[in-house]
Amino acid sequence: MRPRARLVIATLLLASCCLVPLSAYVTIGHVWGKASVPYKINPANDFMIASADLIAAVQAGATQWGTTAAQFAFSYGGTTSTAVLANDGQNNVFFRNDTNGSYIAETWWWYDATNHLVDFDTVFHEGLVPMFVGSTGCSGGIYITLPAMHEFGHGLGLWHSDDSTAVMTASQGYCDPRSTLGADDIAGVTFLYPPSSGSSGTPSTPPATTSVPGQPSAPSPKNSGSAARHVNLSWTAGAGATLHDVYVGPCTATAPLYAINLTSTTLSLSTLNALTAYCWRVVERNSAGDTAGPLWTFTTRKN
C-alpha cells in the first residue's frame, strides 16, 4: 500500500476530531529534565546506504532542534547495535525491515511520575517506501532527514502540529527535501524549553497547561436522584477540559455516546421514558487526552 499523494511520517491523524481550532503545535506536558539529550544511531539498513551517509542524514534532523533559541539540543552519542524499542535509558534511532501500517517511522517515549521524559526510541520502517539521503535523487520515496526531524521532535516532547507546513505535521509528501524547521516547530520547542529557563543541565518544568483534564463533578440531577422526563443535564467541568462528550442511556445497557465535542457543560434531554433509571457519564477532553468521569444515574419521575 503506497498512498499516491501523501505519506504518513509517524501517524496519520491529528489530535482527535476537534471542531474548535487548536494552536498549531501540540504538547502534552512532557519534557526532558535537562537541556542536552544524547541519542545513538544504529546505521544498519537495507537500502544500501553507507553508514556515514545515513548517520549524517539522521544527525541533520536532530541538529535542527538545537539551532533555535530554546534551551534544548540533542547530542550525538555514537552508534549502537540496538534495534528494539525499550525503556533502557538509551535513546536509539534505528532502521527495521518491516512495516507498521503506513508509518515511515514512529517514536515511543517514556516519562516518569514527574512528567519528565526518561527515554525515547525511533524506528524507521524500511518496508513502506524507499529512503534516500541528501536532497537529490529521490524517486517514489522519502528523504530521511525530514522524518528524522519529525521523530526527534517527538523525542523532545512535541506531538503533531495542526500546521500543515510544519515539520511536526502528521504527514508528508514524497521526496520532500526540507531539512530545516518551520516557524511553528520553533515555537513549539521554544514553548517547551524557554530560553530563559536556565542554563544547560537545569531541569525544565513540564508545562502546566497541557495536562489531561480533571474529573467532571457536581452533576445535576444529583447522582442517584430523580428527574423530570425533560431534564437538563449539567456538571462542573474538569480542570483544563475544553470539550465534553456525554454518554447517556437507560441503565439496562452500557450508556451509548450521545453527544460529542460539546463546549458547554449542559445537555438537554426531553421526553425520556417515565420511571426509568438512566446512566450517564461525561468524558472531559483536551489536546492532552481524555478523562472519563464517574457513572452517574438518575431516575425519571412518572410525569
Place this chain on the structure above:
Amino acid sequence: VKQLVLAAVVAIALTTASQAHAQLAGGVTLEAQTAAAARIVVGTVSSTNVVSVTNAAGDTYIATEVVVAVSRTIKGTATSTLTLTIPGGTLSGVTMRAPHERIPLVGERLRVFAIADGPRWKVLNGRQGLMRSVD
C-alpha cells in the same frame, strides 16, 4: 424526542464526517485502510488493562489491552470480542506513550481497523484506525 435524537445523530454524523475527511487528507484513503485491515468491527470498549509486552521484534513496552465487545463484524473473522494491544499506559510509575496511538475509554463505541501483530491484534495506523461510531 425523535427530533432531538435526529439532531444529535446528525450533529455527530457531521463531526464524524469532518474527522474522516481530515483523516483522508492525512495520507491513507479509507479504501486503502479498509483493504489493509485484517479485521474491521464495530463495538464498544468493555474493559482496559495495562500490561508489559515484548513483541516478536523484541520491543519491550507498556501497552493497554482494550477489549471491544463486538456488535458487528464488517471484515474478517467474527468473534464476540476483539482484544487490541495498544502501545501506551502506566506501570509502576512510568508511563509510555506513542504519539500516534490513542487509548480509547471504556464505553466508547468504535469502528476498529485491526491487523495482526503476532498473537495479538493492533490498531491499523494508530488513531486513524479507531473511529468513533454512532451506529
